[in-house]
Amino acid sequence: MSLLRFVNLFALGALGLLIGCATGGVAPPADRADISSCGDEYRIGVGDVLNINVWRNDDLSVTVPVRPDGKISVPLAGDVLVGGQTPEQVGNTIVERLATYIRDPYVTVIVVSMAANSYRCRVRVTGAVMNPISIPHREGMTVLDVILEAGGVNEFANPAKTKLFRADGQRLNVNLDRILRQGDMSTNYTLSPGDILAVPERFF
Numbered sequence: 500m501s502l503l504r505f506v507n508l509f510a511l512g513a514l515g516l517l518i519g520c521a522t523g524g525v526a527p528p529a530d531r532a533d534i535s536s537c538g539d540e541y542r543i544g545v546g547d548v549l550n551i552n553v554w555r556n557d558d559l560s561v562t563v564p565v566r567p568d569g570k571i572s573v574p575l576a577g578d579v580l581v582g583g584q585t586p587e588q589v590g591n592t593i594v595e596r597l598a599t600y601i602r603d604p605y606v607t608v609i610v611v612s613m614a615a616n617s618y619r620c621r622v623r624v625t626g627a628v629m630n631p632i633s634i635p636h637r638e639g640m641t642v643l644d645v646i647l648e649a650g651g652v653n654e655f656a657n658p659a660k661t662k663l664f665r666a667d668g669q670r671l672n673v674n675l676d677r678i679l680r681q682g683d684m685s686t687n688y689t690l691s692p693g694d695i696l697a698v699p700e701r702f703f
Contacts, residue, residue: 582667
């Protein structure tokens with residue numbers, strides 16, 4: 500074997516080794532890839548199923564779905580708002596609630612089933628707009644941004660009564676009329692994945 504060919508083979512082998520190390524030899528889990536496409540830190544949403552494990556307290560450990568109001572029910576802890584929270588934040592909240600009844604509770608929260616990620620990662624504009632839309636969420640996008648993408652309101656709209664429905668169950672009033680006519684940005688909220696902006700029609 501010539502020296503040149505040996506050098507080439509050695510270089511190719513070293514390159515393959517480096518690529519293998521960089522990728523870890525296996526593809527990342529599909530769920531983790533889906534989560535990261537909608538943000539670096541996973542936020543719980545409506546329709547997710549959570550496993551709440553209270554160490555050494557099987558009677559308090561439950562597997563529950565997140566309700567449309569963004570809450571779950573946990574024994575002794577009661578209704579807990581989890582929509583828009585990280586699993587760690589939810590665990591801390593439950594620990595605080597249970598501390599009244601249990602000494603040094605230890606709680607883990609695991610998302611065992613996720614609602615469709617395509618829903619969570621989109622923002623929707625419905626109602627009296629020129630073109631109702633469902634678009635991918637982009638960091639920093641606001642109410643005004645998505646209204647412009649929807650072509651603005653139509654002739655039947657009552658923009659002053661616009662509502663913003665959050666994925667975590669919140670409902671916010673949006674005075675779209677002031678935003679469009681007066682440049683009043685006090686209700687020009689920054690949008691989150693899963694938000695729905697509803698522009699109602701006016702009564703004649």
